[in-house]
Amino acid sequence: MWDTLQVTHEGTSDVKRSRKHTLIREYELLRMNYGESIYDFQKWFTHLINHFVDLGRKFEEEELNLKVLQCLDRSWQEKVTAIEESKYLTSLTLATLFGKLREHEKKRHIFEKNE
Numbered sequence: 001m002w003d004t005l006q007v008t009h010e011g012t013s014d015v016k017r018s019r020k021h022t023l024i025r026e027y028e029l030l031r032m033n034y035g036e037s038i039y040d041f042q043k044w045f046t047h048l049i050n051h052f053v054d055l056g057r058k059f060e061e062e063e064l065n066l067k068v069l070q071c072l073d074r075s076w077q078e079k080v081t082a083i084e085e086s087k088y089l090t091s092l093t094l095a096t097l098f099g100k101l102r103e104h105e106k107k108r109h110i111f112e113k114n115e
Contacts, residue, residue: 016055023051032071038101041071062090065097072101079104 026048032041045068049059066089069080079101083089 019051020055023048023055027052027067030067030071032073032076034073034075036073038098038105042098042102045071061093064094065089065092068094068097068101076101 030045030048049064052059069083072080083092083097083100
């Protein structure tokens with residue numbers, strides 16, 4: 001009975017493997033869309049990472065931070081460079097990184113409004 005419940009809830013090994021391959025592909029192709037907010041990007045990124053964690057994949061904080069910075073569109077290049085040069089990627093939590101990016105996004109919107 002427990003085996004049936006487990007297969008019903010988690011899927012067969014083929015389903016798990018297919019799901020894992022789909023997640024890997026989404027992770028590799030992940031990019032922030034032009035005009036997308038940091039909040040929306042963070043929701044999607046966190047959702048994707050949580051699915052990986054459910055499948056047993058572990059991530060180092062630095063790896064996640066680098067992935068986020070690589071996914072940002074060109075309009076973020078100055079901020080990405082500043083964060084990369086700060087050398088705090090190993091100690092920076094993902095939540096702090098997204099907080100800094102949201103703060104920068106708000107400042108950009110204020111600046112654009114006042115132009």
